[in-house]
Amino acid sequence: MQRKIITTADGSKTIQIEEWNEQYHSIHGAIQEANHVYIKHGLLFCFDILAGLRPVLKSEDSLNENSRNLSVLEIGFGTGLNCFLTLLEAEKHTVDIQYCGVEAFPISAEEMEALNYVEELQVNERKHVFDQLHLSAWEHDVPLTPHFKLQKQQKLFKDITAKNQFDLIYFDAFGARVQPELWTESIFRIMFDALKTKGVLVTYAAKGSVRRAMQDVGFSVEKLPGPPGKREMLRATKGDDLPF
Template sequence: MTTQLVLTRDGSHTLHNEALHVYYHSINGALQESLHIFINLGLKEAIRQRRETNSEAPIYLFEMGFGTGLNASLTWLEAERNLLPVHYVTIDAFPIAPEQALLLNYDGLLNTQQLSQLHHAPWGKTTELSPYFRLEKHHIPLQDFETSHQFDVIYYDAFAPRAQPELWTEGIFQKLAGLLKVGGNLTTYCSKSYVQNNLKSAGLVIEKHPGPKYKREVIRAVK
């Protein structure tokens, strides 16, 4: 799959998928988008719940669309900061090549050396990348994904509905709602009204939150 490297407004990279004509992250700021939607609204809420209950149980997290690895890298950093283990499960039907990933500037911006480890981790296995971060990658479409895990957090970072409408249906969200623990949350950048309705029909409670810079609102859906 042909991709082009693009510099976004906050100085971080994204990729442009030439076949689907979509970006992997917002051109208004890849890093600020991921931090706001997935870390601040999604992961930090699960961490807060752990702290409230004095639980040190691992957070189980599912990401739809491994993509550039940015969300995984930020999650790994946050797990280390909080000394709270995260088991990170992610799928991608069309993963980018590791050599493409190494062109991205995330390690430089975040002062890490994670991107190569994330992209070279084997598919179909669980890899312990640190005492606080285990990565489980699956090269499979969401429609075919099955797991025995129940998740505290879901990062829903599929390509936009105009490119992949089949990933924004009520049926898909019913599948994901079944993977969420009670009290768990799903966060996504897409706030289109029919997406909200499909999330509601799947039994999730919709919360609208202000979006990152240049975006009006984003969604956290809670079970």
């Protein structure tokens, strides 16, 4: 399938699949979208829980506010933008993160070099780290910084078998318009099972059918203001009650 690099509204680049007219990130701003959906409403939300700013269920397999570590699963590793932003936040907040990025069709070295996230974020000293995100071996734990360890897995989302393993899921699959099979009850059951109790899933999507599929497998779901170009997004929690 033909892919090309395009520039989004905030100046950051993304990859477009021309046949589908679908992008890896929002055309209204790749970095803006990633920061709003996955960092602000996902990662930093969980950091608040760790810091004790929001109450969590007290149980052995739930998020522990006394700990300073998180396990994150990304559905659609893609350009590595969400991963890179998470790594930067891990270092800033001194939280240890074990990050698992699942991707069936990795981008090429040429596509990686064409992305401009390091320059747009003004972190040129981290260029080698961004490159290593993509060039590191698949299926192995790779320490990238003192607080960030990455494992990339090349597989289809339906083949994920993790159970009670992750605190946070970034659900960043291609949209339901082009890949409706990725937004079904069967996929969200896999996500639900992969999360720990009180674990959190965030996604840019807000369709009613997506929200209902999440609820049908047991998630508690809330609508939040969306990133530029979208009115709403969804955040789901594994459990009967939201963690605040």
